[in-house]
Amino acid sequence: MRTFRFLLRRALMVIPLLVGVxxxxxxxxxxxxxxxxxxxxxxxxxEAEFAAIREELGLDQSLFRQFLIYAGNVLQGDFGESWxxxxxxxxxxxxxxxxxxxxLFWGVGLGTLVGIPVGLRAAFRPxxxxxxxxxxxxxxxxxxxxxxxxxxxxxxxFYLLGWAPPAMGRISLLVSPPPTITGSYLxxxxxxxxxxxxxxxxxxxxxxxxxxxxxxxxxxIKQTRAIALDVLSSDPIRYARATGLPERVVRRMVLxxxxxxxxxxxxxxxxxxxxxxxxxxxxxxxGGLGQYGLNAISRGDFTAVQGYVLALALFSVIxxxxxxxxxxxxxxxxxxx
Amino acid sequence: xxxxxVEGLRTHFISxxxxxxxxxxxxxxxxxxxxxxxxxxxxxxxxxxGKSLTAQSVTGLLRPPxxxxxxxxxxxxxxxTAMSDDELNTVRGAEIxxxxxxxxxxxxxxxxxxDQLVRTHQVHSxxxxxxxxxxxxxxxxxxxxxxxxxxARAWPHELSGGMAQRILIAMALMNAxxxxxxxxxxxxxxxxxxAQILDLLRDLVARLDMATLLIxxxxxxxxxxxxEIAVMFAxxxxxxxxxxxxxxxxxxxxxxxxxxATPERLRSGERSVQFxxxxxxxYNLPKGCHYRPRxxxxxxxxxxxxxxxxxxxxxxxxxxxxGAFDRAQEPAE
Numbered sequence: 246m247r248t249f250r251f252l253l254r255r256a257l258m259v260i261p262l263l264v265g266v267x268x269x270x271x272x273x274x275x276x277x278x279x280x281x282x283x284x285x286x287x288x289x290x291x292e293a294e295f296a297a298i299r300e301e302l303g304l305d306q307s308l309f310r311q312f313l314i315y316a317g318n319v320l321q322g323d324f325g326e327s328w329x330x331x332x333x334x335x336x337x338x339x340x341x342x343x344x345x346x347x348x349l350f351w352g353v354g355l356g357t358l359v360g361i362p363v364g365l366r367a368a369f370r371p372x373x374x375x376x377x378x379x380x381x382x383x384x385x386x387x388x389x390x391x392x393x394x395x396x397x398x399x400x401x402x403f404y405l406l407g408w409a410p411p412a413m414g415r416i417s418l419l420v421s422p423p424p425t426i427t428g429s430y431l432x433x434x435x436x437x438x439x440x441x442x443x444x445x446x447x448x449x450x451x452x453x454x455x456x457x458x459x460x461x462x463x464x465x466i467k468q469t470r471a472i473a474l475d476v477l478s479s480d481p482i483r484y485a486r487a488t489g490l491p492e493r494v495v496r497r498m499v500l501x502x503x504x505x506x507x508x509x510x511x512x513x514x515x516x517x518x519x520x521x522x523x524x525x526x527x528x529x530x531x532g533g534l535g536q537y538g539l540n541a542i543s544r545g546d547f548t549a550v551q552g553y554v555l556a557l558a559l560f561s562v563i564x565x566x567x568x569x570x571x572x573x574x575x576x577x578x579x580x581x582x
Numbered sequence: 583x584x585x586x587x588v589e590g591l592r593t594h595f596i597s598x599x600x601x602x603x604x605x606x607x608x609x610x611x612x613x614x615x616x617x618x619x620x621x622x623x624x625x626x627x628x629x630x631x632g633k634s635l636t637a638q639s640v641t642g643l644l645r646p647p648x649x650x651x652x653x654x655x656x657x658x659x660x661x662x663t664a665m666s667d668d669e670l671n672t673v674r675g676a677e678i679x680x681x682x683x684x685x686x687x688x689x690x691x692x693x694x695x696x697d698q699l700v701r702t703h704q705v706h707s708x709x710x711x712x713x714x715x716x717x718x719x720x721x722x723x724x725x726x727x728x729x730x731x732x733x734a735r736a737w738p739h740e741l742s743g744g745m746a747q748r749i750l751i752a753m754a755l756m757n758a759x760x761x762x763x764x765x766x767x768x769x770x771x772x773x774x775x776x777a778q779i780l781d782l783l784r785d786l787v788a789r790l791d792m793a794t795l796l797i798x799x800x801x802x803x804x805x806x807x808x809x810e811i812a813v814m815f816a817x818x819x820x821x822x823x824x825x826x827x828x829x830x831x832x833x834x835x836x837x838x839x840x841x842x843a844t845p846e847r848l849r850s851g852e853r854s855v856q857f858x859x860x861x862x863x864x865y866n867l868p869k870g871c872h873y874r875p876r877x878x879x880x881x882x883x884x885x886x887x888x889x890x891x892x893x894x895x896x897x898x899x900x901x902x903x904x905g906a907f908d909r910a911q912e913p914a915e
């Protein structure tokens with residue numbers, strides 16, 4: 246009951262947030278100097294044709310009126326159609342969300358699985374050799390531009406070494422995708438015992454997931470190290486040492502006491518990585534939500550951009566909610582308020 | 583033979599400055615004292631004098647860049663300062679128990695207090711968990727925690743400061759220690775709670791025949807609670823002896839100044855010894871007697887390192903003019 250009330254309250258708090266997101270995105274794309282009309286009309290269009298398109302899209306109305314119309318439609322679950330593809334934005338987003346989540350999940354998962362132990366080990370022996378090596382690597386991961394990392398891994402592992410398949414989407418062109426169950430080729434292939442599809446989907450995924458993992462792991466290593474060092478010099482750990490608890494017990498305590506701050510950090514990082522992921526998707530022709538958003542922005546597809554940003558906001562809200570619940574479960578001092 | 587005897591303990595903080603020159607903070611310079619079973623030794627001194635550092639050096643809890651560079655601490659026939667961390671872990675929390683100054687933040691926030699008591703007992707004494715549980719309840723009872731059974735299920739953040747300190751004391755008692763080190767155990771507590779905790783400690787010490795090292799900056803606490811006193815200044819014990827004797831006849835000018843500066847003495851209108859001044863720079867201690875720059879009685883002799891002189895049996899002071907500083911020398915100007 247308490248949990249339910251908490252969830253309800255959180256859900257209600259999200260509403261003004263989303264209204265703000267919708268409003269700001271709506272206004273930003275319109276005052277941002279993008280003009281979709283030119284692209285839609287083509288180079289030979291006359292003034293009259295321009296005006297007709299403008300009227301059709303409703304761009305001749307006042308900004309405020311346009312917003313009210315859009316907001317009214319959104320409230321009824323109608324996110325509009327992409328002006329360039331004429332497909333409903335909602336369908337596009339739902340279809341591509343799974344594709345992106347798949348990449349995000351494996352990338353961040355791998356990055357976290359590597360980053361947290363590395364950061365912890367570095368913290369247990371600060372300034373040791375392991376710490377120094379991991380610090381340099383993490384700095385490197387921080388500083389490498391995402392698209393450059395993508396291009397270089399393709400160059401090395403596909404072009405030079407020939408270990409990876411060409412970076413052309415989520416499954417080899419020669420393999421037919423398995424029928425959709427979840428939308429992830431890998432999982433669908435495995436579920437349907439379509440090993441060929443699963444194998445190809447996996448091979449396609451290796452490089453982009455590795456790139457995501459590198460970019461995710463770098464700050465996780467740094468943060469985990471800092472958090473664990475903090476915990477190591479905190480009163481409970483110093484007291485634990487004073488009461489003669491053996492090192493392995495102390496380390497388990499450090500791990501547990503670092504859990505909440507690390508989890509919180511990873512949560513915020515995930516929401517930030519969504520932006521980074523657009524570039525990875527772009528380089529590897531992944532065809533997910535990030536690539537969709539990037540395309541929509543560069544081509545002035547207003548409804549698509551609005552839908553994309555709203556989807557990201559919703560994603561962040563959900564991630565934060567999940568983190569809050571996990572923290573509540575891990576931390577006796579927290580209260581569901 | 584004393585339970586714990588510390589001889590010539592020296593601890594330095596060794597670091598490098600921005601130009602990579604080695605800098606040494608002489609935090610402990612020749613600390614010697616001993617303590618017997620059933621006795622309570624109070625260590626007093628101003629902030630930075632090295633009280634807590636002495637306890638940390640003895641128990642091997644120093645963290646870099648602090649390091650014991652000389653002297654030794656012998657506990658129950660074993661040399662603590664020569665032990666590995668693993669060996670020390672079998673002594674700490676078992677034979678030497680600690681009570682620290684921030685009880686509320688020192689307990690593991692993610693473990694129920696009863697489980698923490700059990701954990702300490704399991705780690706050091708082993709045996710069936712049920713026995714440890716039983717002992718935890720008994721110890722909680724012994725330190726005056728009402729309804730131990732339900733308190734054992736509490737989280738640390740649900741305890742008041744006084745209650746948390748009682749838990750820490752119970753934790754210290756879990757493995758029947760021979761030596762209890764209480765590092766400012768009442769600093770963060772209300773005055774009434776302070777008194778309760780001190781009474782509790784005194785009662786337990788008498789009943790359990792432990793030796794106790796009480797670190798404090800409160801002379802009143804020492805006067806009421808301790809058998810012996812050691813006064814620290816600039817990383818050295820400048821005076822030590824039986825409490826009554828030291829309070830009646832302070833042999834070191836610093837001790838005399840401390841005692842004269844207690845509220846009771848100030849109110850009674852006794853002539854106050856000139857006192858105060860900046861804490862000494864541990865990176866650059868004055869030559870000879872370290873108290874010289876602040877000492878109103880300092881003379882030419884004080885430029886040489888002072889000897890430790892015994893004025894009456896067991897009462898020693900680190901001063902050229904121990905016991906006679908105010909007669910031996912007229913103020914410098």
